[in-house]
Amino acid sequence: MILYLHGFRSSPKSMKGRVISERMAELGLSDQLVCPQLPASPKLAMELALSLIEGVPAEELSIIGSSLGGYYATWLAERIGCRAVLLNPAIVPLQDLDKHVGVTTQFHSDEPFEFKREYIDELRALAVDPITRPARYFLIAATGDEVLDYRDMVKHYAGARQHVIDGSDHGISEFPEYVDAVLAFCGIEAGR
Structure with a gap:
């Protein structure tokens, strides 16, 4: 089973979410993908994610x-x-998201999106430093990411499998x- 988690103000309709969904459908594995719309609250987002993967053995799950x-x-x-596969992941979102407190819309719809100041504390509670067992991680980072610094990603996931794209952008076009x-890192071979 694969759980796909989109980024801030994003949705399962993001380009990467659609690409993964379409490829899983081509492989006849749509039933093995869960791609939820995450709430703005990090605490509620993690409660939702945990409920969706409840009972799935760790060795059968990739995020x-x-x-x-x-x-x-x-x-x-x-x-x-x-x-876990990490696509231009946030490392310390607390410092980047403070400026986004307030009401706006989601990127892929006109749905309102409210990010409250207390969500920053919720994010702090989810911090992982350092990671354990780097072999379970695959990082894809772009040097041209205009939102986050790829060097922070490379350092944070030291020892993990890494692919650094020269150029590109935050969305990994x-x-x-x-x-x-x-x-393939998630255990699904395209040639199945």
Whole structure:
């Protein structure tokens, strides 16, 4: 089973969410992918994620997280002991998200999105430093990420499998080129 966690103000309709969903459908494995809309509250987002994977053995679970979803995926992987793929993950979102307190909209819809100041404390409670068992992680980081510094990612996931893209952007525009490698790390071979 794969749990995909989108980034801040994003949704399962993000490009990476759609690419993963479409590839899993092509492989006849749509039933093995869970891609929820996460609430703005980190605490509620993790409660939702835990409820969706309840009863799934760690060795049968992989989490793919993008940006803030990567921060969440790291906390979950440490808690559960499963594999995690991190796509330009947030490392210390507390410092970056303070400026986003307030009401705005989601990126892929006109749905309101409210980020409350207390959510920063909820994020603090999910911090993982350092990671344990780096072999269970696969980092894909872009040097051209305009939101987060890839060097922080590389340092935080030292010892993990890493692929650093020279250039690109925060959204990893060429993600379709990497989806099969991501799924392979999750135990799903594209040639099935």
